[in-house]
Amino acid sequence: MLIDFAPGAGRFQRPILVVQLLITAAVLAWIPHNATKLAIMLLVWAISFGRVTRAELMLTVITNVIFITMDIATLRQGAFRFTAPNLLGLPYYEFLMWGYYVLNAIRFLGAKPPRAGSITLAATLVALFALPFSLIEDYDLIFLASAFVLAIGIGFFHERRDIAFIGYMIAIGAVFEYAGVRSGQWIYEGPTVGGVPPWFLTMWGGVGLFIHRLWLPLLRWLDRWCKADCIDS
Numbered sequence: 508m509l510i511d512f513a514p515g516a517g518r519f520q521r522p523i524l525v526v527q528l529l530i531t532a533a534v535l536a537w538i539p540h541n542a543t544k545l546a547i548m549l550l551v552w553a554i555s556f557g558r559v560t561r562a563e564l565m566l567t568v569i570t571n572v573i574f575i576t577m578d579i580a581t582l583r584q585g586a587f588r589f590t591a592p593n594l595l596g597l598p599y600y601e602f603l604m605w606g607y608y609v610l611n612a613i614r615f616l617g618a619k620p621p622r623a624g625s626i627t628l629a630a631t632l633v634a635l636f637a638l639p640f641s642l643i644e645d646y647d648l649i650f651l652a653s654a655f656v657l658a659i660g661i662g663f664f665h666e667r668r669d670i671a672f673i674g675y676m677i678a679i680g681a682v683f684e685y686a687g688v689r690s691g692q693w694i695y696e697g698p699t700v701g702g703v704p705p706w707f708l709t710m711w712g713g714v715g716l717f718i719h720r721l722w723l724p725l726l727r728w729l730d731r732w733c734k735a736d737c738i739d740s
Contacts, residue, residue, distance in 0.1 A: 560730065561729075
């Protein structure tokens with residue numbers, strides 16, 4: 508079995524994941540000290556995710572490595588900054604956050620990979636999509652460039668689940684971006700709407716599309732490679 512939804516089985520699965528997100532956002536915003544935030548988040552995730560497969564764990568590690576690299580590149584561009592960094596310009600919790608977002612989205616929407624579509628094309632679009640956030644400083648250009656690539660991606664990939672992943676990740680992004688900015692965890696250095704730049708919509712939406720198009724096929728491959736062994740989270 509690809510994913511075990513132990514504590515969130517049946518009709519309670521999605522409400523538990525929504526509550527998990529809200530508690531995590533509250534911890535981010537209101538709990539002092541980054542190490543304490545991370546410890547409480549890990550406890551909340553362990554309780555609410557239940558058992559995690561080895562494939563899921565590997566996928567979150569891969570995700571975190573990729574997004575830590577992108578975070579550092581974006582920080583060097585001066586697009587934003589954390590107010591209380593611990594290591595490499597990042598707070599402790601940030602080293603695990605993107606893996607968490609991805610796993611929550613997969614648990615909420617399901618791990619079934621897309622029916623059809625070129626993985627090579629999706630990987631090419633991911634590479635293009637990442638460039639504006641690491642190379643461009645102007646917020647308007649970041650938004651326009653990322654929106655252009657995302658529009659191309661939707662033109663190629665527009666199954667119902669593509670749109671579901673895009674929408675869900677934008678919703679997650681709105682919760683965490685505003686929770687982080689309003690509580691002073693990080694600051695954007697350009698034009699914003701309520702403290703958050705408009706390009707958060709395209710960034711989080713793009714991540715959602717590529718979770719469906721790349722991460723779910725990768726999860727399926729990892730699951731087969733691991734022979735569906737599960738470990739306690």
